[in-house]
Amino acid sequence: MIVGKSSERVVLFCLENHPLREKLCDQLGLEQGRLEFRRFPDGESYLRIDTPVSGARCIVLADLSYPDTRYLAHLFLFETLRELGARSVGLVAPYLCYMRQDRRFRAGEAVTSGVFAQSLSRHIDWLITVDPHLHRYHSLGEIYSVPTQVVQGAPALASWLRGQNDLLLVGPDAESEQWVASIAEASSHPYVIGAKQRLGDRRVEVALPDLSRYRGRTAIIIDDVISSGRTVGECVKALRLQGMEAILCAAVHGIFAEASDQYLLAAGLQSLVTTNTIPHSTNGIDISELLAPPIRHFLNQDGSKSR
Numbered sequence: 392m393i394v395g396k397s398s399e400r401v402v403l404f405c406l407e408n409h410p411l412r413e414k415l416c417d418q419l420g421l422e423q424g425r426l427e428f429r430r431f432p433d434g435e436s437y438l439r440i441d442t443p444v445s446g447a448r449c450i451v452l453a454d455l456s457y458p459d460t461r462y463l464a465h466l467f468l469f470e471t472l473r474e475l476g477a478r479s480v481g482l483v484a485p486y487l488c489y490m491r492q493d494r495r496f497r498a499g500e501a502v503t504s505g506v507f508a509q510s511l512s513r514h515i516d517w518l519i520t521v522d523p524h525l526h527r528y529h530s531l532g533e534i535y536s537v538p539t540q541v542v543q544g545a546p547a548l549a550s551w552l553r554g555q556n557d558l559l560l561v562g563p564d565a566e567s568e569q570w571v572a573s574i575a576e577a578s579s580h581p582y583v584i585g586a587k588q589r590l591g592d593r594r595v596e597v598a599l600p601d602l603s604r605y606r607g608r609t610a611i612i613i614d615d616v617i618s619s620g621r622t623v624g625e626c627v628k629a630l631r632l633q634g635m636e637a638i639l640c641a642a643v644h645g646i647f648a649e650a651s652d653q654y655l656l657a658a659g660l661q662s663l664v665t666t667n668t669i670p671h672s673t674n675g676i677d678i679s680e681l682l683a684p685p686i687r688h689f690l691n692q693d694g695s696k697s698r
């Protein structure tokens with residue numbers, strides 16, 4: 392075993408198949424936990440843990456996209472591991488949900504990011520995630536009360552882009568500039584940043600600067616998350632208006648709500664690649680090697696918090 396003391400078992404559990412499960416177990420020498428998970432006809436969860444966990448450190452690898460259908464089942468998993476004697480329960484949530492409603496934009500709104508973080512913090516010992524949507528928060532520590540580590544997806548995107556020729560990186564909005572710039576620098580491609588206005592859940596407007604000097608290049612839109620696909624879709628429209636013909640997109644988290652990947656391909660996007668934070672057919676960039684060091688960090692800390 393690569394992590395922890397040799398006598399300690401470290402067991403990784405996953406409620407559903409996840410492309411990172413085997414990779415993380417192989418890279419870190421973790422034991423794969425067995426469990427039975429299904430839904431009763433009324434949608435309630437049935438869960439049975441089939442691997443002894445008494446005294447073991449447990450890691451849960453969770454896909455938390457569409458959280459309203461998945462979160463409760465994960466709470467049952469965290470608490471059952473604990474009841475069965477797990478020494479600690481850490482969470483690897485490559486995509487961290489409920490990060491976008493980070494303030495009360497209109498009087499009376501629920502600040503769901505804070506409520507969700509408080510709830511999750513009560514059930515886990517530590518949290519690792521990839522590029523959480525930190526816009527108005529500066530760090531996860533503002534809302535999470537357990538130790539957290541954030542992995543940047545940018546190096547994985549940059550190495551995927553390195554070696555490709557005549558690209559122009561396109562960030563949809565000012566918030567994307569910091570990391571689009573770092574990917575551009577690491578992969579030696581030029582970049583531009585658009586100005587985005589969000590008008591509703593499925594309504595955004597994106598304006599791009601003059602691109603005439605980049606004509607002939609392949610534009611690649613870079614974003615942290617694709618949900619309704621409207622942000623990327625509006626970028627595609629703005630690029631086409633300026634005569635850009637080859638248009639691709641690379642994103643860290645592909646949620647693709649309401650089959651928006653199909654909408655984007657129909658809108659003129661030629662290809663779409665995402666990292667494997669959320670299982671999807673577009674997963675073409677593996678981030679397991681970026682997740683392994685922070686997992687090792689928590690396991691080597693010998694830091695099971697007694698709750």
Ligand SMILES: O=P(O)(O)OC[C@H]1O[C@H](OP(=O)(O)OP(=O)(O)O)[C@H](O)[C@@H]1O
Nearest residue numbers: 491526589614616617618619620621622
């Ligand atoms: O696929 P979509 O439905 O368009 O959603 C994805 C977009 O939404 C997010 O930003 P958002 O507009 O929420 O900006 P924010 O940082 O102000 O929350 C995110 O950074 C993407 O650009």
